Amino acid sequence: MLGLLLTAATTGAELSALRVGSKSFTESYILAEIVAQIIDETGEARAERRLGLGGTGLAWAALASGAIDVYPEYTGTIAQAILKDPSLTSLDAMSARLRARGVVVSAALGFDNTYALAVRRDEAARRGLRTIGDLARHPDLRAAFDAGFLERADGWPGLQRHYGLRFADVRTMEHALTYPALAAGRVDVIDVFSTDGQLARLDLVLLVDDRHFFPDYTAVLLARRELAEQYPRTWAALQQRLGARLDNAAMSRLNALTDLEHRSFADAAATFLGRTSGPTSGHRGGELAKLTLEHLQLVAVSLTAAIVLGMPLGIVAARRRRLAQAELMGVGVIQTIPALALLSFMIPLFGIGQVPALVALSLYALLPIVRTTHAGIGSLDPRLTEMATVMGLRGWRRLAWIELPLASVTIMAGIKTAAVVTVGTATLAAFIGGGGYGTLIVTGLALNDVSTILAGAIPAAVMALVIHAAFEALDRLVVPRALRAAASAVD
Amino acid sequence: MIALRHVSKRFGDHIALDDISLTVEPGRTHVLLGTSGSGKSTILRIVLGLVRPDAGDVSVDTDGAAGPPTQHIGYVVQEGALYPHLTAARNVVLPARAAGWTAERQTARLDELATLMELPPDLLRRFPHELSGGQQQRVSLMRALMLDPPILLLDEPLGALDPITRASLQEHLVRIFTELRKTVVLVTHDVREAFVFGAVITLLSRGRIVQQGTLADLAQRPADPFVSEFLSAQAPPLAMTRDLQR
Numbered sequence: 001m002l003g004l005l006l007t008a009a010t011t012g013a014e015l016s017a018l019r020v021g022s023k024s025f026t027e028s029y030i031l032a033e034i035v036a037q038i039i040d041e042t043g044e045a046r047a048e049r050r051l052g053l054g055g056t057g058l059a060w061a062a063l064a065s066g067a068i069d070v071y072p073e074y075t076g077t078i079a080q081a082i083l084k085d086p087s088l089t090s091l092d093a094m095s096a097r098l099r100a101r102g103v104v105v106s107a108a109l110g111f112d113n114t115y116a117l118a119v120r121r122d123e124a125a126r127r128g129l130r131t132i133g134d135l136a137r138h139p140d141l142r143a144a145f146d147a148g149f150l151e152r153a154d155g156w157p158g159l160q161r162h163y164g165l166r167f168a169d170v171r172t173m174e175h176a177l178t179y180p181a182l183a184a185g186r187v188d189v190i191d192v193f194s195t196d197g198q199l200a201r202l203d204l205v206l207l208v209d210d211r212h213f214f215p216d217y218t219a220v221l222l223a224r225r226e227l228a229e230q231y232p233r234t235w236a237a238l239q240q241r242l243g244a245r246l247d248n249a250a251m252s253r254l255n256a257l258t259d260l261e262h263r264s265f266a267d268a269a270a271t272f273l274g275r276t277s278g279p280t281s282g283h284r285g286g287e288l289a290k291l292t293l294e295h296l297q298l299v300a301v302s303l304t305a306a307i308v309l310g311m312p313l314g315i316v317a318a319r320r321r322r323l324a325q326a327e328l329m330g331v332g333v334i335q336t337i338p339a340l341a342l343l344s345f346m347i348p349l350f351g352i353g354q355v356p357a358l359v360a361l362s363l364y365a366l367l368p369i370v371r372t373t374h375a376g377i378g379s380l381d382p383r384l385t386e387m388a389t390v391m392g393l394r395g396w397r398r399l400a401w402i403e404l405p406l407a408s409v410t411i412m413a414g415i416k417t418a419a420v421v422t423v424g425t426a427t428l429a430a431f432i433g434g435g436g437y438g439t440l441i442v443t444g445l446a447l448n449d450v451s452t453i454l455a456g457a458i459p460a461a462v463m464a465l466v467i468h469a470a471f472e473a474l475d476r477l478v479v480p481r482a483l484r485a486a487a488s489a490v491d
Numbered sequence: 492m493i494a495l496r497h498v499s500k501r502f503g504d505h506i507a508l509d510d511i512s513l514t515v516e517p518g519r520t521h522v523l524l525g526t527s528g529s530g531k532s533t534i535l536r537i538v539l540g541l542v543r544p545d546a547g548d549v550s551v552d553t554d555g556a557a558g559p560p561t562q563h564i565g566y567v568v569q570e571g572a573l574y575p576h577l578t579a580a581r582n583v584v585l586p587a588r589a590a591g592w593t594a595e596r597q598t599a600r601l602d603e604l605a606t607l608m609e610l611p612p613d614l615l616r617r618f619p620h621e622l623s624g625g626q627q628q629r630v631s632l633m634r635a636l637m638l639d640p641p642i643l644l645l646d647e648p649l650g651a652l653d654p655i656t657r658a659s660l661q662e663h664l665v666r667i668f669t670e671l672r673k674t675v676v677l678v679t680h681d682v683r684e685a686f687v688f689g690a691v692i693t694l695l696s697r698g699r700i701v702q703q704g705t706l707a708d709l710a711q712r713p714a715d716p717f718v719s720e721f722l723s724a725q726a727p728p729l730a731m732t733r734d735l736q737r
Contacts, residue, residue, distance in 0.1 A: 381572075383568060383570060383572045384572055384574065386541060386572075387566070387568070387572040389541065389561075390539055390541070390561060390564075390566045391561060391585060391586045391589055392561035392562065392586070392589050392590070393585075393589050397589065401585075401588075402574065405576045406574070406575075406576060480576035480577075482575055482576050482577075482578075482618040482620070483575060483576050
């Protein structure tokens with residue numbers, strides 16, 4: 001083992017990378033960490049983590065397009081959400097279909113993380129709730145479900161029909177937040193995963209699925225065929241050390257280590273693998289510096305791209321009325337696309353990581369820049385632009401000497417807005433593995449750990465303020481002195 | 492030097508010019524006189540090429556001088572149209588920069604013009620909003636003269652100025668135009684101004700030429716009651732009255 005580790009360390013630079021993905025909830029993070037550590041130990045390749053992908057859609061798209069090589073998944077989700085064929089119940093049947101798409105399935109990991117509905121123990125006693133069917137007799141209950149559960153066919157819509165359920169209020173809530181809401185009595189019914197760490201802490205009753213609505217959610221690993229073919233020792237190691245090794249109790253305990261005892265995912269993974277602590281017990285300070293750099297990169301590159309693309313678009317719009325309509329509408333429509341949807345469109349084109357995040361961020365920053373450039377140049381005093389024509393100023397010179405300086409106040413306002421907004425939007429990059437402060441926010445949400453969320457949110461806010469101040473200073477350089485003076489002159 | 496032949500122009504439903512024919516002799520000052528909306532400004536803009544006529548043709552004779560038409564015509568407007576982000580000096584040299592002059596040549600010409608317009612050099616380092624109305628118009632004229640064009644078009648250049656500044660600038664300009672032997676077309680609605688500047692007057696009303704000639708022609712032999720109305724609507728100065736009564 002030690003020899004293998006040393007080999008891995010010394011030849012690390014030459015090893016190719018296997019990218020390990022995870023969704024953005026605790027159990028997925030931990031399983032991915034276990035996979036990553038096993039890969040590094042085996043030494044055929046080096047593990048690259050792409051954790052915290054925002055949902056089944058993004059994770060599967062990443063695997064199918066080759067942006068990641070392996071990630072943990074569940075059989076129920078594979079049948080319903082990925083293969084979209086609820087009739088598939090056996091692992092063998094799914095395996096054949098997945099193979100056709102270039103994906104292989106590991107043996108079952110040993111636990112079944114099914115959906116369940118949970119209520120407070122005292123509420124269950126009061127109303128005599130033991131099965132899900134019992135809920136049908138209490139239409140006054142209020143429920144809070146995770147967004148994924150609310151929308152999946154194997155989630156709320158199907159469950160509701162199957163049991164004939166009706167609640168007074170059904171709302172969507174981030175999974176980690178549903179527990180405190182239930183404990184505080186703000187809601188009465190929540191969806192849970194049967195291996196959630198939080199179940200150990202709160203006194204909850206899991207209602208029995210007596211009519212067998214929920215399919216099995218047996219945990220497995222999904223990997224690209226190339227991984228099994230080109231790294232056979234690694235694939236064998238993964239199957240051997242994870243296959244049938246984690247039962248429900250063990251998985252719950254690992255989840256509790258992070259959710260309740262606030263150990264890191266890496267540490268929890270290491271515990272499972274029989275070590276005392278994970279490979280990355282990084283300093284918080286060092287991590288923050290890395291995230292700051294990543295976030296700054298995301299903002300700087302996407303803002304520059306938006307300026308380089310947006311200003312010419314705005315200038316063209318100012319020159320041609322007909323094009324202006326089309327352009328402004330196009331850029332406006334981009335803004336309306338929800339961020340996560342836009343990110344998932346990017347995956348087949350750009351994979352996951354920084355590049356799709358940058359493309360999405362650049363697109364979002366376009367609107368304020370195109371609009372203000374168009375408005376700035378389009379609303380110049382026509383007598384001034386006419387005089388430029390009379391003096392023979394056309395094309396580049398006209399832009400550089402006359403139009404852009406005159407419009408600079410307006411255009412800079414648009415760029416400033418785009419910059420500050422991008423700092424906030426860049427937190428979404430974490431959902432696609434793009435790094436930045438969002439990584440802390442996503443992890444914090446998964447753990448329901450406010451201090452982790454703030455550790456990401458506060459630096460982002462500070463960066464926004466700093467960038468705003470920096471652009472105010474830039475104004476002094478870019479905007480002609482006389483225009484600033486004239487604006488505040490009192491005649 | 493400038494000739495319009497049967498020029499017509501309409502903007503949507505509005506007839507701006509209806510069958511306009513006029514000739515401007517080289518080296519002379521020609522005044523376009525009339526009320527607002529009579530089409531005077533449109534004629535200037537057609538000569539400049541900013542507006543294309545619907546009918547008729549325009550010819551501008553630049554005595555065989557080379558270069559694009561914008562280098563042969565200087566243009567001054569009522570509001571000055573000076574660029575607020577540039578100093579007065581940089582405003583003035585702008586046409587020369589566009590034409591590719593060297594910095595030395597630009598400065599030399601700038602000094603010449605400053606002397607001509609009687610503007611002290613430190614004034615030229617100011618921004619337009621730091622100058623008085625009269626000073627701004629002088630700067631505007633300097634810019635129009637930067638490339639020493641043979642033709643000057645002025646659209647109510649003194650309209651925004653107070654009467655005293657206006658009168659003094661009028662005299663100054665008359666001297667300059669004569670001295671430099673420019674071909675000048677001046678648009679105004681002020682009869683007295685026409686008197687001070689113009690040898691030849693074209694009186695316009697609603698896009699049509701009502702009468703052309705000297706002020707005396709218009710006063711003594713009006714082609715239309717409108718002409719007398721227009722002339723008498725503004726109190727004429729004593730000198731003009733005497734002139735008209737001769």
